[in-house]
Amino acid sequence: SFADVLCLLYDFSIISPARPGQPWYKIEGQINGNTFVYYDSQSKELKPVGHLGLQLKDIPFWERQKETLEDSCNELKTKPLEITAETSSNRDFCTLQGRLTCERGANRERRSFWRFHLNGQITPDFELENRKWTVDDSGDQRLKDMLDSDRELTEFLMRVSDGDCMSWLQQVSEHLEEMWETTVSPTTQPEAVQVRAGARAIGPSTWILALFLSCAAIIAIHVGVL
Numbered sequence: 001s002f003a004d005v006l007c008l009l010y011d012f013s014i015i016s017p018a019r020p021g022q023p024w025y026k027i028e029g030q031i032n033g034n035t036f037v038y039y040d041s042q043s044k045e046l047k048p049v050g051h052l053g054l055q056l057k058d059i060p061f062w063e064r065q066k067e068t069l070e071d072s073c074n075e076l077k078t079k080p081l082e083i084t085a086e087t088s089s090n091r092d093f094c095t096l097q098g099r100l101t102c103e104r105g106a107n108r109e110r111r112s113f114w115r116f117h118l119n120g121q122i123t124p125d126f127e128l129e130n131r132k133w134t135v136d137d138s139g140d141q142r143l144k145d146m147l148d149s150d151r152e153l154t155e156f157l158m159r160v161s162d163g164d165c166m167s168w169l170q171q172v173s174e175h176l177e178e179m180w181e182t183t184v185s186p187t188t189q190p191e192a193v194q195v196r197a198g199a200r201a202i203g204p205s206t207w208i209l210a211l212f213l214s215c216a217a218i219i220a221i222h223v224g225v226l
Contacts, residue, residue, distance in 0.1 A: 079147075
């Protein structure tokens with residue numbers, strides 16, 4: 001069967017304010033480490049990447065990604081980035097790298113989570129799982145407290161991870177499973193085809209030989225009678 005472990009993730013890169021001529025957000029989607037889609041604020045077009053992207057672009061979830069991913073960027077720009085700008089010493093611009101992950105384990109268990117980095121290495125790393133923000137020892141507790149108090153943002157992110165992303169994971173899983181089954185032929189079928197083809201190939205020779213022997217026998221009998 002197709003691989004039991006399946007991981008669908010989206011890497012977000014957001015900058016505010018945007019640099020002139022550059023998109024203010026970029027998103028790259030991956031399945032088990034293979035990039036399959038790219039999306040940014042300038043083109044606003046879901047671009048399939050590689051053979052995997054071309055395989056997936058015709059299933060229902062493809063266009064549904066656009067609205068959800070764009071809404072996620074808008075929420076992350078107006079909430080965490082604004083908070084970071086207020087507390088950051090660098091007021092020129094703020095950056096956020098985020099990752100949305102939905103995965104199915106070897107035992108078919110499923111989980112989803114968000115992880116964020118704000119302003120690169122000097123800012124805290126957050127993970128949202130089970131409706132809680134967590135931060136390591138190097139993180140900014142003030143920012144965590146602000147995010148904990150924003151129930152609207154938390155609920156939105158949970159809807160995306162537990163709802164949209166999990167639904168997409170299921171569709172991708174079903175599609176890839178179907179593709180895998182259609183590309184793997186039963187081992188007995190080629191043999192049967194080969195045998196039948198062989199029978200058709202030797203059939204005319206067999207009949208010709210039989211006809212020749214029959215004719216020879218008839219001639220021999222006719223000569224004997226004479």
